[in-house]
Amino acid sequence: xxxxxxxxxxxxxxxxxxxxxxxxxxxxxxxxxxxxxxxxxxxxxxxxxxxxxxxxxxxxxxxxxxxxxxxxxxxxxxxxxxxxxxxxxxxxxxxxxxxxxxxxxxxxxxxxxxxxxxxxxxxxxxxxxxxxxxxxxxxxxxxxxxxxxxxxxxxxxxxxxxxxxxxxxxxxxxxxxxxxxxxxxxxxxxxxxxxxxxxxxxxxxxxxxxxxxxxxxxxxxxxxxxxxxxxxxxxxxxxxxxxxxxxxxxxxxxxxxxxxxxxxxxxxxxxxxxxxxxxxxxxxxxxxxxxxxxxxxxxxxxxxxxxxxxxxxxxxxxxxxxxxxxxxxxxxxxxxxxxxxxxxx
Amino acid sequence: xxxxxxxxxxxxxxxxxxxxxxxxxxxxxxxxxxxxxxxxxxxxxxxxxxxxxxxxxxxxxxxxxxxxxxxxxxxxxxxxxxxxxxxxxxxxxxxxxxxxxxxxxxxxxxxxxxxxxxxxxxxxxxxxxxxxxxxxxxxxxxxxxxxxxxxxxxxxxxxxxxxxxxxxxxxxxxxxxxxxxxxxxxxxxxxxxxxxxxxxxxxxxxxxxxxxxxxxxxxxxxxxxxxxxxxxxxxxxxxxxxxxxxxxxxxxxxxxxxxxxxxxxxxxxxxxxxxxxxxxxxxxxxxxxxxxxxxxxxxxxxxxxxxxxxxxxxxxxxxxxxxxxxxxxxxxxxxxxxxxxxxxxxxxxxxxxxxxxxxxxxxxxxxxxxxxxxxxxxxxxxxxxxxxxxxxxxxxx
Numbered sequence: 001x002x003x004x005x006x007x008x009x010x011x012x013x014x015x016x017x018x019x020x021x022x023x024x025x026x027x028x029x030x031x032x033x034x035x036x037x038x039x040x041x042x043x044x045x046x047x048x049x050x051x052x053x054x055x056x057x058x059x060x061x062x063x064x065x066x067x068x069x070x071x072x073x074x075x076x077x078x079x080x081x082x083x084x085x086x087x088x089x090x091x092x093x094x095x096x097x098x099x100x101x102x103x104x105x106x107x108x109x110x111x112x113x114x115x116x117x118x119x120x121x122x123x124x125x126x127x128x129x130x131x132x133x134x135x136x137x138x139x140x141x142x143x144x145x146x147x148x149x150x151x152x153x154x155x156x157x158x159x160x161x162x163x164x165x166x167x168x169x170x171x172x173x174x175x176x177x178x179x180x181x182x183x184x185x186x187x188x189x190x191x192x193x194x195x196x197x198x199x200x201x202x203x204x205x206x207x208x209x210x211x212x213x214x215x216x217x218x219x220x221x222x223x224x225x226x227x228x229x230x231x232x233x234x235x236x237x238x239x240x241x242x243x244x245x246x247x248x249x250x251x252x253x254x255x256x257x258x259x260x261x262x263x264x265x266x267x268x269x270x271x272x273x274x275x276x277x278x279x280x281x282x283x284x285x286x287x288x289x290x291x292x293x294x295x296x297x298x299x300x301x302x303x304x305x306x307x308x309x310x311x312x313x314x315x316x317x318x319x320x321x322x323x324x325x326x327x328x329x330x331x332x333x334x335x336x337x338x339x340x341x342x343x344x345x
Numbered sequence: 346x347x348x349x350x351x352x353x354x355x356x357x358x359x360x361x362x363x364x365x366x367x368x369x370x371x372x373x374x375x376x377x378x379x380x381x382x383x384x385x386x387x388x389x390x391x392x393x394x395x396x397x398x399x400x401x402x403x404x405x406x407x408x409x410x411x412x413x414x415x416x417x418x419x420x421x422x423x424x425x426x427x428x429x430x431x432x433x434x435x436x437x438x439x440x441x442x443x444x445x446x447x448x449x450x451x452x453x454x455x456x457x458x459x460x461x462x463x464x465x466x467x468x469x470x471x472x473x474x475x476x477x478x479x480x481x482x483x484x485x486x487x488x489x490x491x492x493x494x495x496x497x498x499x500x501x502x503x504x505x506x507x508x509x510x511x512x513x514x515x516x517x518x519x520x521x522x523x524x525x526x527x528x529x530x531x532x533x534x535x536x537x538x539x540x541x542x543x544x545x546x547x548x549x550x551x552x553x554x555x556x557x558x559x560x561x562x563x564x565x566x567x568x569x570x571x572x573x574x575x576x577x578x579x580x581x582x583x584x585x586x587x588x589x590x591x592x593x594x595x596x597x598x599x600x601x602x603x604x605x606x607x608x609x610x611x612x613x614x615x616x617x618x619x620x621x622x623x624x625x626x627x628x629x630x631x632x633x634x635x636x637x638x639x640x641x642x643x644x645x646x647x648x649x650x651x652x653x654x655x656x657x658x659x660x661x662x663x664x665x666x667x668x669x670x671x672x673x674x675x676x677x678x679x680x681x682x683x684x685x686x687x688x689x690x691x692x693x694x695x696x697x698x699x700x701x702x703x704x705x706x707x708x709x710x711x712x713x714x715x716x717x718x719x720x721x722x723x724x725x726x727x728x729x730x731x732x733x734x735x736x737x738x739x740x741x742x
Contacts, residue, residue, distance in 0.1 A: 125600075223636065231644075299632060
């Protein structure tokens with residue numbers, strides 16, 4: 001009870017630190033995991049293929065259909081091919097593969113039909129013809145087979161429509177391939193290059209490296225990272241002073257320990273034990289506060305989940321901060337006030 | 346009271362380091378409150394603006410689905426300009442619906458007097474003035490009024506002869522120019538001021554941004570039909586157009602006409618649909634500010650309470666003497682409150698460097714009072730509950 005009475009303000013500090021670090025680390029870990037999720041339902045083994053002409057002004061006579069043919073002859077595996085057709089939409093080709101979008105009715109495109117899967121919000125752009133629903137893009141009508149609700153993934157803009165890939169369009173452009181090995185795609189493109197030597201291509205895995213993922217997390221969670229930095233700055237500004245006052249308030253006990261033969265390191269070990277006990281207790285309350293804040297959706301747009309690993313990281317962070325704060329505070333006390341005397345025995 | 350204030354200032358000076366840290370924390374809190382208040386005000390204004398715009402008719406925005414490659418092809422096709430002209434005429438001079446467009450940009454003017462105008466950006470000795478180029482219905486739909494001079498007339502949108510472009514200037518720019526003045530930009534193009542906007546005029550390009558644009562430091566110039574010649578001229582205007590109509594069928598007509606002319610692949614969105622996203626964006630931004638604010642505020646509040654309690658503990662004997670010489674609780678409370686007052690005054694004054702509004706200043710001021718009161722309550726309670734004898738006994742200890 002005596003410890004509690006003397007530690008109100010330290011407890012209050014660490015409850016705030018624990019609440020925000022639990023939220024911040026949960027959010028950072030969640031964001032890091034999200035960077036592994038590729039857009040538009042692509043699996044982690046997917047790759048990006050850029051096909052262009054070596055001379056920029058020259059137009060290729062080759063069509064997308066030729067690329068599809070090469071890919072299908074290269075491997076019997078089912079695959080999905082996306083082509084960027086607009087900043088709002090993509091065209092798809094499916095080889096024994098399903099369209100990996102979570103659609104409202106689970107309808108899949110039929111082979112050989114010009115179809116579209118639309119974002120719910122684009123529904124008013126639909127036209128009705130002979131009882132069927134159509135979406136017009138580039139002067140062509142696509143039958144609407146289903147709707148989806150786009151999800152924001154990483155830094156990419158969510159797409160609003162997916163249409164059947166027209167094999168008669170020019171082969172140059174940006175593609176994403178899912179389901180094939182990098183070698184198969186590379187061979188297909190090399191064989192395409194033999195037919196048209198001015199064709200240039202580049203294949204890159206869509207999966208990000210750890211440093212790229214961390215970069216995305218920092219960009220995505222700028223505010224959370226900033227609030228962690230603010231927390232550290234505030235701890236430096238305020239907690240050391242409060243901890244010094246906490247040590248000050250216990251000077252009678254410290255003197256009594258010296259009188260009965262305690263050494264400096266014994267006193268510091270005892271203070272650290274008590275201090276970490278206070279930090280641990282405050283952390284438990286802080287973690288509960290963080291959980292409650294999330295449960296009531298107080299910061300649902302900043303932090304979305306309460307992650308166990310975030311909790312452990314936050315605990316490690318608080319214990320580290322607590323230990324270093326106490327070490328610094330005892331050092332300050334020893335230098336300024338002589339409450340803790342080095343060499344006392 | 347003056348004496349108490351002086352004593353408090355001396356106390357603060359004695360603890361310079363701690364005072365500085367507390368001042369930084371208070372300034373941060375007040376700054377964040379100010380930003381959050383401004384965001385709330387902005388959100389409210391935006392809702393009002395959209396409500397005002399869509400009160401009697403629905404407004405639709407065009408979504409340009411055309412690929413970059415197709416745009417490049419169109420850009421390099423010299424024959425496309427006449428086709429674009431007919432699409433422009435179809436959208437902006439159609440009897441069945443009305444349309445407006447605003448595209449913002451900036452121009453550089455060399456006039457030292459402009460550097461003193463709030464909202465004008467100085468760049469290498471010149472002044473960068475934001476302007477919005479608009480079609481005919483813009484002023485009507487945003488209900489922008491003129492304080493002096495005249496509005497644009499039909500002739501201003503088609504005039505082939507005039508050497509100078511007619512412009513309407515924001516109220517702050519009226520410190521430099523008056524109606525009838527002619528000025529030249531860095532490229533030698535002339536502009537003639539034909540009117541001054543009423544203070545507080547705003548607009549929002551809701552399909553492109555979530556921010557309300559204040560026109561006080563901006564200019565409005567008309568899109569001159571006769572100067573539209575190339576594909577790029579039309580491309581600056583057509584894709585971001587807003588169509589006003591109660592009949593959604595006209596949007597399908599525009600989409601079809603653009604496709605028939607082999608120009609753009611358009612879709613459309615209603616403003617009331619788009620505004621939901623913009624409001625959600627804005628609310629997210631406000632929540633981010635509140636997240637940071639609650640963190641900084643919690644730390645600051647605890648720091649203030651701890652610092653005042655340390656102050657009370659350190660000066661307990663002095664307070665005892667005060668009581669013995671006839672001071673009442675009122676003076677002791679004053680002494681403690683004045684420890685914070687200068688910090689809050691400086692914090693609030695620094696905030697005037699931010700582009701504030703009367704409302705945000707009031708909110709920040711009230712929040713400062715509440716925060717100050719919360720910080721003072723515990724130390725005051727503590728000293729009142731101590732009793733004179735225990736205060737004086739402390740010295741012996």
